[in-house]
Amino acid sequence: MASEISPEKNVLGSELLACSYSPLTGYFRDGWCSTHGEGGVAHLVCILATKEFLEFSAERGNDLSTPRPEMRFRGVKPGERWCLHVLRWVEAWEAGSPPRVVLESTHANVLNYVPLAALKRNAHDADS
Numbered sequence: 001m002a003s004e005i006s007p008e009k010n011v012l013g014s015e016l017l018a019c020s021y022s023p024l025t026g027y028f029r030d031g032w033c034s035t036h037g038e039g040g041v042a043h044l045v046c047i048l049a050t051k052e053f054l055e056f057s058a059e060r061g062n063d064l065s066t067p068r069p070e071m072r073f074r075g076v077k078p079g080e081r082w083c084l085h086v087l088r089w090v091e092a093w094e095a096g097s098p099p100r101v102v103l104e105s106t107h108a109n110v111l112n113y114v115p116l117a118a119l120k121r122n123a124h125d126a127d128s
Helices: 051-059 086-094 108-112 116-121
Strands: 003-008 015-017 043-048 081-085
Touching: 043 086, 043 108, 051 086, 081 086, 086 108
Parallel strands: none
Antiparallel strands: 003 015, 043 081
């Protein structure tokens, strides 16, 4: 993944790394699971999408797989990284099927909702 860093922190306490430029993710569609100092931004968990998680999310009304060209959204495919809303991750975690998390690219604010131990148990190596 990109070696760019942000002044914002990740869940490990170091500089936040970019999540994905393809697909272009993040609340601001800039590749980062960051807030840029804005309140209310919650697309902060960098995940590695799986077929199972994408189906889980679609079943709960958040279809991340279907392209929406009118919104410049090509859809997320299994194996791609995506900045997921923290409450969607919590929902999947509580249901026993959370997607893998790229800790280095997951914003520190996620710790307000999820214990670091849970994120580490579901971690994906950022270099994979």
